Amino acid sequence: MEERQTFWDKMQEKGYTRRDFLKFCAWIGAASGLQASSIGSLVHAMETKPRPPVLWFHFQECTCCSESFVRSSHPIVADVVLDHISLDYTETLQAAAGHQAEEARRHTMEKYKGQYLMLVEGSIPTAANGVYCCIGGHTALDIVKEAAAGAAAIVAWGNCAYAGCVQGAKPNPTQATPIRDIIKGKPIVNVPGCPPIPEVMAGTIVHYLAFGRLPQLDSQGRPKAFYSRRVHDTCYRRPNYDAGLFVETFDDENARKGYCLYKVGCRGPVTYNACAVTKWNEATSFPIQSGHGCIGCSEAGNWDNAPLYEHLPGVLGYTSETDADTVGMVAAGITTAALGVHALTANARKRKQIRKQIEESPGGK
Amino acid sequence: MEQKGPSRVTFYVWQLPVRLFHWINALCIVLLIITGYLIGNPVALQNSQEAHMGHWFGTVRLIHFAAAYVFLFAWIYRIIYAFMGNQYARWTNYLPLSQKQWDEFKDVIAIDIFMMVEERKIHSPGHNSVACLSYLFLGLASVFQIASGFGLLAPMSEWWIADLFTWIVPMMDGDTNVRFWHHLMMWFFVIFTMVHVYIVAFHDYVEARGTTSSMIGGWKFVEEKDLQK
Ligand code: SF4
Numbered sequence: 001m002e003e004r005q006t007f008w009d010k011m012q013e014k015g016y017t018r019r020d021f022l023k024f025c026a027w028i029g030a031a032s033g034l035q036a037s038s039i040g041s042l043v044h045a046m047e048t049k050p051r052p053p054v055l056w057f058h059f060q061e062c063t064c065c066s067e068s069f070v071r072s073s074h075p076i077v078a079d080v081v082l083d084h085i086s087l088d089y090t091e092t093l094q095a096a097a098g099h100q101a102e103e104a105r106r107h108t109m110e111k112y113k114g115q116y117l118m119l120v121e122g123s124i125p126t127a128a129n130g131v132y133c134c135i136g137g138h139t140a141l142d143i144v145k146e147a148a149a150g151a152a153a154i155v156a157w158g159n160c161a162y163a164g165c166v167q168g169a170k171p172n173p174t175q176a177t178p179i180r181d182i183i184k185g186k187p188i189v190n191v192p193g194c195p196p197i198p199e200v201m202a203g204t205i206v207h208y209l210a211f212g213r214l215p216q217l218d219s220q221g222r223p224k225a226f227y228s229r230r231v232h233d234t235c236y237r238r239p240n241y242d243a244g245l246f247v248e249t250f251d252d253e254n255a256r257k258g259y260c261l262y263k264v265g266c267r268g269p270v271t272y273n274a275c276a277v278t279k280w281n282e283a284t285s286f287p288i289q290s291g292h293g294c295i296g297c298s299e300a301g302n303w304d305n306a307p308l309y310e311h312l313p314g315v316l317g318y319t320s321e322t323d324a325d326t327v328g329m330v331a332a333g334i335t336t337a338a339l340g341v342h343a344l345t346a347n348a349r350k351r352k353q354i355r356k357q358i359e360e361s362p363g364g365k
Numbered sequence: 366m367e368q369k370g371p372s373r374v375t376f377y378v379w380q381l382p383v384r385l386f387h388w389i390n391a392l393c394i395v396l397l398i399i400t401g402y403l404i405g406n407p408v409a410l411q412n413s414q415e416a417h418m419g420h421w422f423g424t425v426r427l428i429h430f431a432a433a434y435v436f437l438f439a440w441i442y443r444i445i446y447a448f449m450g451n452q453y454a455r456w457t458n459y460l461p462l463s464q465k466q467w468d469e470f471k472d473v474i475a476i477d478i479f480m481m482v483e484e485r486k487i488h489s490p491g492h493n494s495v496a497c498l499s500y501l502f503l504g505l506a507s508v509f510q511i512a513s514g515f516g517l518l519a520p521m522s523e524w525w526i527a528d529l530f531t532w533i534v535p536m537m538d539g540d541t542n543v544r545f546w547h548h549l550m551m552w553f554f555v556i557f558t559m560v561h562v563y564i565v566a567f568h569d570y571v572e573a574r575g576t577t578s579s580m581i582g583g584w585k586f587v588e589e590k591d592l593q594k
Contacts (some may be wrong), residue, residue: 220535228520229520230520230521230540239417240416241422241423242416242422243419243420243421243423244407244408244410244421244422244425245414245416246407246409262407263407263409267541269540269544270539270541270544272520296541299541300538301541301542302541305541305542305545312405312545312548313541315549324405324545324548324549324552325405325552327549328549328552329552331556332556332559335556335559335560336559339559339560339563342478342563343563343567346480346567346571354570361370362370
């Protein structure tokens with residue numbers, strides 16, 4: 001295999017100018033929340049550091065993470081970052097197939113043991129020894145364990161690798177398991193979302209490729225730069241929420257006015273993501289901007305928290321629309337009935353006692 | 366002609382800090398229930414105002430958060446006082462660890478709940494042990510509400526107090542679950558309040574010991590003959 005190039009080498013090869021390169025560095029630095037003063041070190045790293053090899057694995061997933069990534073609003077991401085990545089291994093985009101592809105993967109894993117970055121898209125089925133997902137005759141479980149052993153760090157793309165997503169929803173027949181529950185003792189960065197925002201993916205990976213370490217993570221292993229705030233806390237409809245102006249149904253006057261979508265099931269208040277800041281499709285829009293509440297796709301268990309058009313999940317999950325308040329009101333009703341019965345019985349059973357007290361008291365009779 | 370009733374012994378049961386805690390706590394709980402319910406189910410106020418002209422929902426939330434802080438501090442204060450107050454305020458009352466408490470428990474259930482026994486025994490002019498157990502549950506539910514509520518507030522709070530509770534979110538697998546249980550637990554407080562108020566009225570009505578007013582003045586009055594038992 002050839003000497004590993006730097007980003008700048010690769011960009012020159014592709015015909016990008018120095019100006020394009022600097023613009024790209026400034027853009028990706030800003031998108032990932034770097035201080036303006038560290039753009040210099042980003043540029044320096046991209047010029048001088050040979051890019052570490054990258055392996056991109058696909059397991060139980062729908063490839064929406066890859067699709068999202070190649071649609072990053074900056075062409076250089078797809079052109080250089082991804083093209084560079086695909087040199088090593090990625091089922092969706094690589095030219096090689098079958099034995100050749102497996103050969104390329106083995107080669108990278110052996111030659112760059114302890115150095116390569118492992119990207120995982122999809123969850124790992126563990127039921128029945130992992131037979132529900134096999135690639136090249138090996139189960140996803142075996143592949144992931146083997147590859148993780150030699151990886152420098154792991155990036156878990158999407159809700160699948162973070163929390164199991166759709167296939168991990170109840171009753172989860174294949175025991176779809178997130179990476180963080182299988183691999184311990186390796187640095188793992190979770191980039192949840194279904195799919196994650198392309199700029200978030202690019203920002204995370206460029207940070208690692210340039211600086212050789214993971215960005216700052218929160219308690220759930222997500223990059224703080226993108227996941228430290230709720231959609232709700234950055235939402236442009238928030239003033240409507242605070243003013244108590246809510247859409248009641250999707251076809252009412254309030255919906256037309258762009259009021260808050262809380263009462264039609266927006267999960268923005270419980271979802272950590274950068275949608276309201278970075279937005280999607282070259283910052284054109286995001287779900288709430290197009291009039292639909294957030295469905296919480298970057299949160300663990302979002303598919304089990306039905307019904308989708310209520311902001312709080314039902315008590316018995318998706319099989320029932322009974323909400324917490326119904327349960328509470330029934331319990332309060334039963335309590336009222338019990339207290340009523342008690343009051344009536346008390347008057348009957350304690351009559352003698354009360355009467356005696358009244359008689360004994362001065363002026364009682 | 367003056368007529369004399371049965372002679373009563375007067376006990377100073379609830380000290381001022383206990384009474385103060387009771388009413389602050391009661392006020393907080395009522396405010397938290399009302400505002401909490403509204404946050405979960407905002408009423409539809411139809412008006413044509415622009416968003417910047419109104420802030421009522423934000424105000425409801427503000428009251429909820431402010432009451433939550435008072436609620437937290439009131440509990441801290443009460444827990445400290447559980448080590449300082451008189452015998453009726455002591456923490457030992459609230460942990461049903463002794464056989465004596467469980468004996469009393471059985472008596473109270475028989476006398477007050479199922480009303481099977483006519484005769485009244487008095488174990489203490491303070492809380493009976495069933496009441497104490499209900500306050501233990503109230504305390505535990507309050508701890509959960511405080512932890513879950515502040516855990517949810519933490520990302521938008523500048524103060525370290527809320528940050529003390531961030532652990533609950535990963536423990537319960539995300540904001541959605543925390544929020545759901547926080548909301549469901551509100552109903553515990555609704556039901557607790559109903560039962561609590563009813564039972565106080567019941568005791569006052571049946572026993573004539575001044576149970577209700579004791580939380581204002583601190584005094585309870587027990588007939589001498591009841592004490593002997
Ligand atoms: S639309 Fe959703 S995220 Fe935006 S303010 Fe309303 S509830 Fe919050």
